[in-house]
Amino acid sequence: MRSAEMIELWRGDMRESLHRGHAIICDAHGVVEAWGKPSQVIYPRSSCKMIQALPLIESGAADAAGLTDRQLALACASHSGAALHVQGVGGWLQGLGMAESDLRCGSHMPRDPAENKRLTCSDESPCQLHNNCSGKHAGFLTLNRHLKGGAEYVAPDHRVQQAVKAAFEEVTEETSPGFGIDGCSAPNWACSLEGLARAMARFANPGQDRRGQAMQRLVDAMRAHPELVAGEGRSCTALMRAMGGAVAVKTGAEAVFVAILPQQGLGVALKITDGATRASEAAITAILIHLGVLEAGDPVAQAYLNGPIRNWRGMVTGSLRTSPGFPS
């Protein structure tokens, strides 16, 4: 069993490039549909932020700090570093009596065009609040204060990361084969793609127990605040808006994408083998259309799949399409 042909870039009458990958749809009982290899081991990267946020709620830390749904959405976000994200995380830290310097995510220029331009043209450096993972790290700091842990909360053996690992292995129902260091310096635990899809199905079918309630709060927060989970013009935000908040979706670096469909009780996880975001966005769009929660004709859907690709003079040069055997 190997990867499946999924997304093709066509130019003129010829397929110019091809993206292979693995995609799994699970319900509460297991795999419903699969393309490629369910046992493929991957790093979920940022696609598992809602899993990494479970201990924040289950420990009681979120309630002790009085976190709002907006803050929970930021904890699950890979945000654009726009003013609302930077202020949201900055205010959160202030409420904890902490500062940007307590973060361990590092700094990078924000994707948000306005904030990027502001920093560029004022020769100002970005701060750690601009890091797309700063909300997740504010969540780590909130949990860490509750657990009274040490300052270096991204160390793999730190109690915060061990709590994340425990939750991750429980919801994926797997013992993780190991971790890699993520762009934000936190350990990112590996799992099979089926394990990740299984976890997303659990978020889509939350029980009434403590974990189920935590899953429900996180999914509701993501669906209620798509603008906080990513940002204007970003796929997670645009796709969640296009589906009217019925579905939660989250991307991860190196072309991972997950979806949580509460009304259908389904969880989706996919990984494009080569790590291309254009292909993971097209593939999750194809699956959401396939599952009947996104209209193929929706302008947002067409922006990621099947819509015309135009060059600098507006001429149509080609399009991104699904491969035969992968839903379009």
Added chain:
Amino acid sequence: MRSAEMIELWRGDMRESLHRGHAIICDAHGVVEAWGKPSQVIYPRSSCKMIQALPLIESGAADAAGLTDRQLALACASHSGAALHVQGVGGWLQGLGMAESDLRCGSHMPRDPAENKRLTCSDESPCQLHNNCSGKHAGFLTLNRHLKGGAEYVAPDHRVQQAVKAAFEEVTEETSPGFGIDGCSAPNWACSLEGLARAMARFANPGQDRRGQAMQRLVDAMRAHPELVAGEGRSCTALMRAMGGAVAVKTGAEAVFVAILPQQGLGVALKITDGATRASEAAITAILIHLGVLEAGDPVAQAYLNGPIRNWRGMVTGSLRTSPGFPS
């Protein structure tokens, strides 16, 4: 025969992403070494600009216009739109009695950080001179003036593009199966990867005839002016400098890369199936090391292959490596 595993992104102890592709090395007699499928049909995109520039010289248009090696290098370039590129092409058009408005390449923001910042912070729009293909188009305009053709020189049936097609089919020794419209609006003719590598081998073994002399001039111009072929921090410029101008290399969109090795009499062409530039840069680096023209320990080589990948806090997270069976 299918694509070969070529470049792998490793994170922690695990392969996170994989890039497959095709790569061919030819000498004057044909294929010397191949990975993947030599018959794979591709769009060479910008990797064939030195082929597209042949009619410019062979027609006598270049000499009639008194073009310098710097202008010939710009004709083969996918430049960064830095001041030296914009001024170089602008001066060229002025010398022809033409203007930026005669170009048909369209405009996009330049890659060059300084020029990009200047435009961004002055709210100035980029012009067609900033287009990475503006030098190729200045070459088209120079040929067009010589041929007394119509203004719409990018039309596939225009005599300029027909002259380009004829040269392309002659040096690839193939009848092109067709064309796609490139980002710069010019038709980009398809060929097999073997055909492209064969053409590069001809550039590496130019005869004394008119075509051989034209090939020699273009390769010499590229090797003499690596800063004009791409720009500071770009792979073509950095790799040509690292090899002391002994080898000409050129990238193309969707992960095509070619190399011309005159001293070895070899031509190289490769295409990463998924179109990822990080992988085409790593793969051409691996092949140049394999052919003994680039030191594996050279900082430039390590920037594209095997060097540590660091995150926002400088922590090493992984590296790009060659797959087993592909040279490293």
